[in-house]
Amino acid sequence: MPLSFLLLLSLIPPSSLVMGGCSNYDPVKKCPKESPCCNNGWCSNNPRFCSTGCDPDNSYSSKSCYPTPYCVNLFDNFDAPKMINANNFSGNPNNYDWTSDFTPDYASYSDSNLLLSMKYDGVNKNSVGNYQGFGSTVSSTRWMEYGWITAKIKTASSKLGVVSSFITRGLQGDEVDFEWVGLAPSEVQSNYYWQGVLDYGHSTHHKIGSDSSADYHIYEIEWMPDHITWSLDGKPLRTLQFEDTKASNGSFLFPSGPQRIQFSVWDGGMAAEGTANWAGTPTDWSDKSRVYTMSVDWVNITCYYQGNATTTWPPDGYGPDTTTNGTTPYQTLGAGNPTLGGPGGGNVASNYNATIPPSESAAFQLSQLSVALISLISASAIVSISFSFKHGNL
Ligand SMILES: *[C@@H]1O[C@H](CO)[C@@H](O)[C@H](O)[C@H]1NC(C)=O
Ligand SMILES: *[C@@H]1O[C@H](CO)[C@@H](O)[C@H](O)[C@H]1NC(C)=O
Numbered sequence: 001m002p003l004s005f006l007l008l009l010s011l012i013p014p015s016s017l018v019m020g021g022c023s024n025y026d027p028v029k030k031c032p033k034e035s036p037c038c039n040n041g042w043c044s045n046n047p048r049f050c051s052t053g054c055d056p057d058n059s060y061s062s063k064s065c066y067p068t069p070y071c072v073n074l075f076d077n078f079d080a081p082k083m084i085n086a087n088n089f090s091g092n093p094n095n096y097d098w099t100s101d102f103t104p105d106y107a108s109y110s111d112s113n114l115l116l117s118m119k120y121d122g123v124n125k126n127s128v129g130n131y132q133g134f135g136s137t138v139s140s141t142r143w144m145e146y147g148w149i150t151a152k153i154k155t156a157s158s159k160l161g162v163v164s165s166f167i168t169r170g171l172q173g174d175e176v177d178f179e180w181v182g183l184a185p186s187e188v189q190s191n192y193y194w195q196g197v198l199d200y201g202h203s204t205h206h207k208i209g210s211d212s213s214a215d216y217h218i219y220e221i222e223w224m225p226d227h228i229t230w231s232l233d234g235k236p237l238r239t240l241q242f243e244d245t246k247a248s249n250g251s252f253l254f255p256s257g258p259q260r261i262q263f264s265v266w267d268g269g270m271a272a273e274g275t276a277n278w279a280g281t282p283t284d285w286s287d288k289s290r291v292y293t294m295s296v297d298w299v300n301i302t303c304y305y306q307g308n309a310t311t312t313w314p315p316d317g318y319g320p321d322t323t324t325n326g327t328t329p330y331q332t333l334g335a336g337n338p339t340l341g342g343p344g345g346g347n348v349a350s351n352y353n354a355t356i357p358p359s360e361s362a363a364f365q366l367s368q369l370s371v372a373l374i375s376l377i378s379a380s381a382i383v384s385i386s387f388s389f390k391h392g393n394l
């Protein structure tokens with residue numbers, strides 16, 4: 001039997017947004033049946049726009065959204081990764097294991113490695129007025145809740161400012177992280193976030209013993225309902241017990257809920273002060289043609305709850321109603337959509353808004369925020385999202 005439950009994904013729930021409709025369509029009305037309430041509160045029938053962050057509660061019916069595709073075991077040695085640019089992804093997890101989330105797209109593969117690169121962008125300044133590197137982010141198309149993820153990685157963090165990461169991340173702002181910064185190339189940091197709360201006290205630094213950008217190492221996240229263990233080359237570095245996350249109000253601030261697996265490289269060194277000091281600054285762009293690259297030799301994903309790799313997509317009865325021609329204009333990517341211009345530190349620049357899927361842009365900003373002490377976030381990224389999540393049958 002699939003276990004299903006409802007997740008309330010409230011980053012910062014302004015009460016006016018919690019009740020009622022799809023926020024950018026109509027504050028009190030649900031979206032029409034041909035266009036569910038998609039990222040950040042926009043009605044759309046564009047599968048690309050709606051493949052993450054669709055909100056059935058504010059859509060016509062509970063099945064108007066495509067369901068969240070669930071984790072299936074995957075050992076990928078990146079001989080020929082099933083990867084597509086997020087702009088071209090229909091949402092069908094059977095066709096692709098990974099999306100590359102930004103355009104220009106600097107993720108690729110070569111010699112059985114997934115490569116995530118960052119290049120200098122001399123055209124667009126970031127929010128603190130600096131030119132910066134434009135990096136890359138690759139996300140799994142399926143969502144895990146608990147499991148084991150092991151990856152053999154050589155980071156891009158050879159110089160000040162270059163941030164590499166291997167994390168899990170949920171839409172609600174929960175994360176389990178491995179991060180490397182150019183400021184300390186021989187260290188890896190373990191970290192976690194709960195519901196997007198910017199608590200900077202969770203990070204721990206671990207010595208690797210050599211430069212993470214010079215050699216491959218095997219990093220493992222064991223994310224269980226009662227603990228998380230971060231390991232390096234088969235040796236545990238740190239264990240966080242569920243009980244240890246109890247806040248004074250009794251809540252357990254422990255990462256849970258469906259999360260995607262992500263690898264990314266971005267420029268922290270040219271970002272706002274907090275991020276830059278953390279990552280090392282300035283980033284070395286003395287050679288503007290320089291490319292910083294992280295290599296992932298393989299990843300092994302083992303799911304705590306198993307999804308179904310062969311479920312027909314979309315499952316019967318799910319998705320926007322295509323049998324009617326609605327009278328409401330669809331809100332699709334492009335003009336009129338929320339501009340989620342990135343704060344410094346990420347590879348999100350406002351000039352790329354037309355090609356950045358809002359949810360990913362928002363999520364990405366959230367992670368930047370989580371390290372950056374930046375308080376800029378678009379109100380449209382703060383809508384409360386809920387969706388039902390089934391283990392096992394999708
Ligand atoms: C999407 O696919 C089209 C057609 O194959 C291709 O021309 C385009 O470059 C792709 N877009 C991205 C961002 O990869
Ligand atoms: C408990 O405390 C945490 C962290 O201080 C806070 O984010 C959370 O909202 C609180 N939970 C409740 C139910 O008030």
Ligand SMILES: *[C@@H]1O[C@H](CO)[C@@H](O)[C@H](O)[C@H]1NC(C)=O
Pocket residue numbers: 075148300301302
């Ligand atoms: C992947 O990880 C699982 C769980 O640790 C392990 O049982 C399996 O042997 C690994 N697969 C490969 C190909 O290494």
Ligand SMILES: *[C@@H]1O[C@H](CO)[C@@H](O)[C@H](O)[C@H]1NC(C)=O
Pocket residue numbers: 308309310311312392393
């Ligand atoms: C997986 O999906 C396929 C196709 O929809 C179905 O035939 C099969 O019974 C499913 N398997 C499980 C274990 O649910």
Ligand SMILES: *[C@@H]1O[C@H](CO)[C@@H](O)[C@H](O)[C@H]1NC(C)=O
Pocket residue numbers: 322323324325
């Ligand atoms: C919807 O409208 C388009 C364009 O007018 C038409 O081609 C299509 O057949 C219509 N679909 C339905 C289901 O009525």
Ligand SMILES: CC(=O)N[C@H]1CO[C@H](CO)[C@@H](O)[C@@H]1O
Pocket residue numbers: 336339350351352353354
């Ligand atoms: C590249 C691109 O289309 N950028 C647009 C981002 O959004 C702003 C505000 O809507 C537009 O002015 C830009 O042209």
